[in-house]
Amino acid sequence: xxxxxxxxxxxxxxxxxxxxxxxxxxxxxxxxxxxxxxxxxxxxxxxxxxxxxxxxxxxxxxxxxxxxxxxxxxxxxxxxxxxxxxxxxxxxxxxxxxxxxxxxxxxxxxxxxxxxxxxxxxxxxxxxxxxxxxxxxxxxxxxxxxxxxxxxxxxxxxxxxxxxxxxxxxxxxxxxxxxxxxxxxxxxxxxxxxxxxxxxxxxxxxxxxxxxxxxxxxxxxxxxxxxxxxxxxxxxxxxxxxxxxxxxxxxxxxxxxxxxxxxxxxxxxxxxxxxxxxxxxxxxxxxxxxxxxxxxxxxxxxxxxxxxxxxxxxxxxxxxxxxxxxxxxxxxxxxxxxxxxxxxxxxxxxxxxxxxxxxxxxxxxxxxxxxxxxxxxxxxxxxxxxxxxxxxxxxxxxxxxxxxxxxxxxxxxxxxxxxxxxxxxxxxxxxxxxxxxxxxxxxxxxxxxxxxxxxxxxxxxxxxxxxxxxxxxxxxxxxxxxxxxxxxxxxxxxxxxxxxxx
Amino acid sequence: xxxxxxxxxxxxxxxxxxxxxxxxxxxxxxxxxxxxxxxxxxxxxxxxxxxxxxxxxxxxxxxxxxxxxxxxxxxxxxxxxxxxxxxxxxxxxxxxxxxxxxxxxxxxxxxxxxxxxxxxxxxxxxxxxxxxxxxxxxxxxxxxxxxxxxxxxxxxxxxxxxxxxxxxxxxxxxxxxxxxxxxxxxxxxxxxxxxxxxxxxxxxxxxxxxxxxxxxxxxxxxxxxxxxxxxxxxxxxxxxxxxxxxxxxxxxxxxxxxxxxxxxxxxxxxxxxxxxxxxxxxxxxxxxxxxxxxxxxxxxxxxxxxxxxxxxxxxxxxxxxxx
Numbered sequence: 001x002x003x004x005x006x007x008x009x010x011x012x013x014x015x016x017x018x019x020x021x022x023x024x025x026x027x028x029x030x031x032x033x034x035x036x037x038x039x040x041x042x043x044x045x046x047x048x049x050x051x052x053x054x055x056x057x058x059x060x061x062x063x064x065x066x067x068x069x070x071x072x073x074x075x076x077x078x079x080x081x082x083x084x085x086x087x088x089x090x091x092x093x094x095x096x097x098x099x100x101x102x103x104x105x106x107x108x109x110x111x112x113x114x115x116x117x118x119x120x121x122x123x124x125x126x127x128x129x130x131x132x133x134x135x136x137x138x139x140x141x142x143x144x145x146x147x148x149x150x151x152x153x154x155x156x157x158x159x160x161x162x163x164x165x166x167x168x169x170x171x172x173x174x175x176x177x178x179x180x181x182x183x184x185x186x187x188x189x190x191x192x193x194x195x196x197x198x199x200x201x202x203x204x205x206x207x208x209x210x211x212x213x214x215x216x217x218x219x220x221x222x223x224x225x226x227x228x229x230x231x232x233x234x235x236x237x238x239x240x241x242x243x244x245x246x247x248x249x250x251x252x253x254x255x256x257x258x259x260x261x262x263x264x265x266x267x268x269x270x271x272x273x274x275x276x277x278x279x280x281x282x283x284x285x286x287x288x289x290x291x292x293x294x295x296x297x298x299x300x301x302x303x304x305x306x307x308x309x310x311x312x313x314x315x316x317x318x319x320x321x322x323x324x325x326x327x328x329x330x331x332x333x334x335x336x337x338x339x340x341x342x343x344x345x346x347x348x349x350x351x352x353x354x355x356x357x358x359x360x361x362x363x364x365x366x367x368x369x370x371x372x373x374x375x376x377x378x379x380x381x382x383x384x385x386x387x388x389x390x391x392x393x394x395x396x397x398x399x400x401x402x403x404x405x406x407x408x409x410x411x412x413x414x415x416x417x418x419x420x421x422x423x424x425x426x427x428x429x430x431x432x433x434x435x436x437x438x439x440x441x442x443x444x445x446x447x448x449x450x451x452x453x454x455x456x457x458x459x460x461x462x463x464x465x466x467x468x469x470x471x472x473x474x475x476x477x478x479x480x481x482x483x484x485x486x487x488x489x490x491x492x493x494x495x496x497x498x499x500x501x502x
Numbered sequence: 503x504x505x506x507x508x509x510x511x512x513x514x515x516x517x518x519x520x521x522x523x524x525x526x527x528x529x530x531x532x533x534x535x536x537x538x539x540x541x542x543x544x545x546x547x548x549x550x551x552x553x554x555x556x557x558x559x560x561x562x563x564x565x566x567x568x569x570x571x572x573x574x575x576x577x578x579x580x581x582x583x584x585x586x587x588x589x590x591x592x593x594x595x596x597x598x599x600x601x602x603x604x605x606x607x608x609x610x611x612x613x614x615x616x617x618x619x620x621x622x623x624x625x626x627x628x629x630x631x632x633x634x635x636x637x638x639x640x641x642x643x644x645x646x647x648x649x650x651x652x653x654x655x656x657x658x659x660x661x662x663x664x665x666x667x668x669x670x671x672x673x674x675x676x677x678x679x680x681x682x683x684x685x686x687x688x689x690x691x692x693x694x695x696x697x698x699x700x701x702x703x704x705x706x707x708x709x710x711x712x713x714x715x716x717x718x719x720x721x722x723x724x725x726x727x728x729x730x731x732x733x734x735x736x737x738x739x740x741x742x743x744x745x746x747x748x749x750x751x752x753x754x755x756x757x758x759x760x761x762x763x764x765x766x767x768x769x770x771x772x773x774x775x776x777x778x779x780x781x782x783x784x785x786x787x788x789x790x791x792x793x794x795x796x797x798x799x800x801x802x803x804x805x806x807x808x809x810x811x812x813x814x815x816x817x818x819x820x821x822x823x824x825x
Contacts, residue, residue, distance in 0.1 A: 302713075304712060304713055323717060324712055324713055324714070324715045324716070325715050325716060325717045327715060328714070328715025329715070333715075334713060336713050341707070341709060341710075342709050342710055342713050343710055343713070344707065344710055345702075345703045345706035345707040345710050345711065345773065346706065346707065347706045347773050347774055348702060348703060348706050348773070352699060352702070352703070355699075356699070356700075356703060356710075356711065356714040356716065357714040357715050357716075359696035359699055359700075360696055363696060368695060368696075369694045369695060370694055370695065370696060370699070412714060416715070
């Protein structure tokens with residue numbers, strides 16, 4: 001057998017009291033595609049960071065072409081042919097594609113001037129190799145997320161990358177973009193590049209990966225060829241138990257009255273006016289393609305963004321919302337799409353984050369002082385209910401894994417006692433175990449009479465969870481399925497894409 | 503396992519966590535500095551001298567207290583020196599017009615609050631960058647103070663007014679008491695009231711706080727108004743110490759205040775830090791000044807040393823954060 005391209009032997013890494021990785025080994029042959037799976041907090045990101053030179057392992061060795069190496073920093077790793085593409089891109093938005101590709105390694109002529117024509121030539125070649133259709137002169141900020149990801153991949157390829165590491169590359173892509181990316185990954189592997197990618201989408205894993213490595217609680221719990229594994233086996237490996245991945249059954253519909261009646265909501269004067277009704281004890285799904293205006297619509301609804309027209313009533317009473325504070329007072333909470341940028345104050349404690357929307361309620365009625373003990377009691381109770389895994393609630397929110405971070409944002413609004421809960425992609429980037437818990441929780445809230453508006457780009461999710469379903473396209477509500485029975489994946493896709501149905 | 507060993511282990515686990523708090527680090531620095539100074543000069547560690555140090559830092563510390571609130575909320579206030587001068591001259595002018603002392607003080611405070619509110623309105627509601635707005639507001643109040651006085655100090659204030667800057671209260675010099683009260687009030691505001699949590703939150707992630715249904719604009723307006731008011735308080739204390747209103751006072755005070763805030767471990771980008779840290783920071787600057795004077799180091803050298811120490815403190819803080 002050949003000497004493997006990359007080999008990790010018995011890697012261990014601790015952060016303070018936490019064991020992040022323990023005795024993890026892996027082998028990667030050249031031209032193979034390895035998927036790294038596991039629940040949030042299983043140690044996937046730590047492993048990636050060790051591979052790309054961000055962290056140093058406490059013990060264990062890294063072998064490249066059979067030679068032990070020490071990856072001092074990301075630059076060192078890159079020079080040895082290991083590149084990483086993080087979930088947050090490291091592109092300079094206001095420079096064009098060519099400049100971004102060559103940033104820090106511009107080819108220069110004898111007197112040190114950068115050699116624009118050579119750069120452009122090479123840039124074009126690598127974009128052609130990826131089959132990208134945008135121009136090398138495009139300003140990166142004007143490109144879509146999928147295209148920006150192409151730029152990241154192109155950047156890695158330019159540096160003679162042999163091992164390409166991708167951290168949840170499809171998390172923010174649409175279905176079509178994902179398909180495109182996966183085919184490029186396949187092609188790169190054929191060209192001899194080895195890929196390691198993290199994914200929560202098991203279909204993707206089975207689609208493109210040759211091998212699968214599964215981590216749980218920092219330890220390697222499984223390794224195998226994807227062709228020899230079944231989806232159920234893999235899930236069992238990841239969570240360490242059998243898991244019912246289907247959506248919790250919908251109980252008999254509680255026919256609640258209309259809680260939130262959106263008569264007319266218009267974001268900008270040239271955009272269409274949206275109207276819909278949300279009833280007590282229902283989950284109203286909102287499907288649509290990325291860019292169809294779902295997130296912007298709900299942001300305008302709760303007063304986070306401007307709206308030219310916002311006629312609402314709550315429980316048959318006219319409701320005026322001008323700021324998010326008005327929405328909160330009315331009992332309308334929005335759990336935004338981007339946890340880190342919109343949901344959490346990462347450098348504040350878990351507890352401070354949890355009470356951010358309900359501090360007023362936890363104050364002394366006259367003195368308006370925060371009642372510390374009430375805060376501690378409420379947050380402890382909520383954390384236990386949601387099974388938030390943290391050493392202590394005074395830890396920074398930054399320290400938690402994605403699933404637990406999402407639970408904090410949820411906890412924030414549960415503590416605020418909302419009667420209307422709007423969730424924007426609540427399970428994005430979250431492992432299967434946490435996903436199931438969130439589905440269960442949404443169902444419980446619905447059965448308690450909370451009105452829920454659920455935005456999701458994952459069709460099975462939004463179809464499986466919703467009592468009624470709206471589909472948005474081009475800033476307008478294209479269709480509303482009034483009964484669960486009418487909803488099917490194809491019909492939803494047709495409305496979302498604007499294909500006239502037969 | 504022997505018990506002593508367990509205790510030791512528990513201690514070892516706790517010590518790094520204690521050091522996680524930047525004010526603890528700043529306090530350790532201050533204690534070390536004081537120890538060093540008392541070795542250098544036996545005049546340093548006397549009650550009289552320590553009280554003098556505290557009185558000397560009181561003006562800067564009061565301004566820095568308000569500055570802490572603004573910086574924690576992710577902003578900056580460069581206008582404090584000019585606001586101080588305007589409040590000071592208007593209070594003095596009021597006193598010279600034989601307006602009763604409490605009313606004259608109220609005029610000074612209102613002036614500071616109004617200047618701060620202008621900053622806050624433009625920054626929070628007008629969405630202009632704080633550094634530009636407060637840079638412009640370095641000029642306007644200063645100009646108004648000069649216009650009002652023609653550029654001359656206004657002396658001849660009533661002698662009862664001197665109590666604030668030169669008197670004693672509960673066994674301490676009054677400016678020290680004023681300083682401690684300002685810190686206590688703002689500490690309580692940041693710690694025990696929801697708005698305090700919001701201020702930290704806004705400095706950490708404004709968008710997340712807004713989406714949590716918090717009135718971010720109003721909170722920022724409050725932060726700048728507080729900073730204007732603390733500048734005014736400092737101005738009134740200084741007017742009483744000098745027994746005159748000086749339109750040219752307070753040049754460069756904004757930088758001293760920022761230095762105290764940052765030395766105290768507050769992150770310049772906001773979200774992390776504390777009132778206590780700022781008090782420690784201001785005291786550190788004062789002790790340094792005082793000790794170097796005892797050592798008869800020239801003021802020029804003192805400037806170099808002061809700058810170096812600020813850099814060193816920030817560097818120590820950033821190294822620790824990365825560990």
